Amino acid sequence: xxxxxxxxxxxxxxxxxxxxxxxxxxxxxxxxxxxxxxxxxxxxxxxxxxxxxxxxxxxxxxxxxxxxxxxxxxxxxxxxxxxxxxxxxxxxxxxxxxxxxxxxxxxxxxxxxxxxxxxxxxxxxxxxxxxxxxxxxxxxxxxxxxxxxxxxxxxxxxxxxxxxxxxxxxxxxxxxxxxxxxxxxxxxxxxxxxxxxxxxxxxxxxxxxxxxxxxxxxxxxxxxxxxxxxxxxxxxxxxxxxxxxxxxxxxxxxxxxxxxxxxxxxxxxxxxxxxxxxxxxxxxxxxxxxxxxxxxxx
Amino acid sequence: xxxxxxxxxxxxxxxxxxxxxxxxxxxxxxxxxxxxxxxxxxxxxxxxxxxxxxxxxxxxxxxxxxxxxxxxxxxxxxxxxxxxxxxxxxxxxxxxxxxxxxxxxxxxxxxxxxxxxxxxxxxxxxxxxxxxxxxxxxxxxxxxxxxxxxxxxxxxxxxxxxxxxxxxxxxxxxxxxxxxxxxxxxxxxxxxxxxxxxxxxxxxxxxxxxxxxxxxxxxxxxxxxxxxxxxxxxxxx
Numbered sequence: 001x002x003x004x005x006x007x008x009x010x011x012x013x014x015x016x017x018x019x020x021x022x023x024x025x026x027x028x029x030x031x032x033x034x035x036x037x038x039x040x041x042x043x044x045x046x047x048x049x050x051x052x053x054x055x056x057x058x059x060x061x062x063x064x065x066x067x068x069x070x071x072x073x074x075x076x077x078x079x080x081x082x083x084x085x086x087x088x089x090x091x092x093x094x095x096x097x098x099x100x101x102x103x104x105x106x107x108x109x110x111x112x113x114x115x116x117x118x119x120x121x122x123x124x125x126x127x128x129x130x131x132x133x134x135x136x137x138x139x140x141x142x143x144x145x146x147x148x149x150x151x152x153x154x155x156x157x158x159x160x161x162x163x164x165x166x167x168x169x170x171x172x173x174x175x176x177x178x179x180x181x182x183x184x185x186x187x188x189x190x191x192x193x194x195x196x197x198x199x200x201x202x203x204x205x206x207x208x209x210x211x212x213x214x215x216x217x218x219x220x221x222x223x224x225x226x227x228x229x230x231x232x233x234x235x236x237x238x239x240x241x242x243x244x245x246x247x248x249x250x251x252x253x254x255x256x257x258x259x260x261x262x263x264x265x266x267x268x269x270x271x272x273x274x275x276x277x278x279x280x281x282x283x284x285x286x287x288x289x290x291x292x293x294x295x296x297x298x
Numbered sequence: 299x300x301x302x303x304x305x306x307x308x309x310x311x312x313x314x315x316x317x318x319x320x321x322x323x324x325x326x327x328x329x330x331x332x333x334x335x336x337x338x339x340x341x342x343x344x345x346x347x348x349x350x351x352x353x354x355x356x357x358x359x360x361x362x363x364x365x366x367x368x369x370x371x372x373x374x375x376x377x378x379x380x381x382x383x384x385x386x387x388x389x390x391x392x393x394x395x396x397x398x399x400x401x402x403x404x405x406x407x408x409x410x411x412x413x414x415x416x417x418x419x420x421x422x423x424x425x426x427x428x429x430x431x432x433x434x435x436x437x438x439x440x441x442x443x444x445x446x447x448x449x450x451x452x453x454x455x456x457x458x459x460x461x462x463x464x465x466x467x468x469x470x471x472x473x474x475x476x477x478x479x480x481x482x483x484x485x486x487x488x489x490x491x492x493x494x495x496x497x498x499x500x501x502x503x504x505x506x507x508x509x510x511x512x513x514x515x516x517x518x519x520x521x522x523x524x525x526x527x528x529x530x531x532x533x534x535x
Contacts, residue, residue: 173391177395187381187382
């Protein structure tokens with residue numbers, strides 16, 4: 001019983017991080033129809049900037065804000081400089097759909113190399129702002145620390161902010177309209193180009209939050225968020241790739257599911273298990289938990 | 299010069315010339331019906347005028363300003379609203395959100411509220427369905443929603459692409475009646491593209507008959523309706 005509770009707690013904490021990464025991927029997919037592999041690079045770059053700030057100032061809050069702003073900025077730069085140029089020059093044929101994805105893979109490599117040149121490829125310790133020792137109840141210690149609590153609260157806050165923006169604001173309405181029917185959105189007067197950039201900015205910020213929250217549990221390297229990209233992608237697909245709520249539910253499902261598999265079967269199975277979960281999700285519900293069939297065909 | 303003036307317009311669709319050098323003028327407050335069969339270039343004409351499609355050559359002026367090459371989102375700000383073919387609404391959004399979309403860019407929020415109220419008075423059915431998703435509406439209701447959304451940006455020129463497409467005859471009549479009412483009430487200039495030639499000409503001031511990218515006849519709506527040669531060739535019936 002205790003083991004199951006532990007698995008659940010670890011799963012929830014990881015699941016929230018996966019959800020954030022999934023959210024970032026979904027935001028970019030919805031606004032520009034690109035699977036952005038560079039998201040892992042953008043997130044780790046933001047995390048390095050947060051690391052730099054926290055080492056210099058010893059102020060985690062400042063580092064968090066700085067890292068998230070950097071993430072947002074990098075998102076905007078990538079969309080404006082790279083993606084817009086690509087869309088302008090490669091707008092037809094089978095290459096049009098593939099070019100941005102390949103470009104994002106290339107960008108991932110580029111960002112990691114730049115980080116390696118600036119900070120080195122060795123591990124950097126990202127010290128946690130709060131305790132990573134599990135809470136103790138009587139004689140039992142659970143694998144859920146203040147840091148895990150911070151992860152859950154931080155991620156949940158980001159999700160609530162996004163939900164409010166998307167459902168209650170004009171900006172959110174414009175983002176949704178531009179995602180569903182860009183042409184009609186333009187005819188209604190929405191500046192779809194600017195709205196697409198906004199999608200990338202939000203995604204950059206969400207990825208940065210994921211990177212900055214997960215890294216204090218571990219050391220960082222230019223490659224340390226690559227696996228998160230895979231988990232985030234699987235979570236996004238489980239959620240239907242189109243839906244923000246889907247990304248959150250997909251992330252939590254994957255986080256908790258994997259945690260149970262690792263607890264009861266073995267830690268070496270994490271990647272095979274991820275793909276089993278993805279395959280099962282696609283077999284049982286190809287359109288994802290929250291995706292419609294129409295959206296998948298679009 | 300005011301009104302809409304199109305001169306020597308050529309629009310290519312890849313290797314095909316969709317519009318091959320057409321010129322016409324629509325005076326302010328007029329309703330021009332553009333008639334022709336599939337492939338005549340009617341839809342391409344509207345898409346070019348609203349900025350969705352690039353022209354290869356020629357010019358178009360609205361209220362004295364050259365409009366070709368401008369983006370649709372900017373032309374809306376110059377009073378041009380395009381209601382595109384096939385009930386131009388966003389099915390995933392609610393009726394309320396679809397209407398709100400038309401006013402997002404506008405600074406005068408008070409007037410957005412006022413004009414939304416007017417639209418709901420004009421189309422009470424939409425008022426009853428505000429929180430429903432647009433894809434639950436009937437074809438006629440969707441067309442009303444599309445026109446309603448366009449009105450919220452307070453346009454002076456409306457480009458209407460086949461509002462009758464896929465609607466039942468009774469609903470078509472109702473839509474045409476509404477269009478006729480609207481333009482008199484609001485002093486709108488309208489370019490109405492239709493395959494439903496007679497219904498369109500009945501409410502139009504002038505008619506422009508297109509075939510394979512060219513204008514084959516223009517005139518007042520009455521003249522065109524009464525021209526036996528045109529009847530046989532293009533208007534059907």
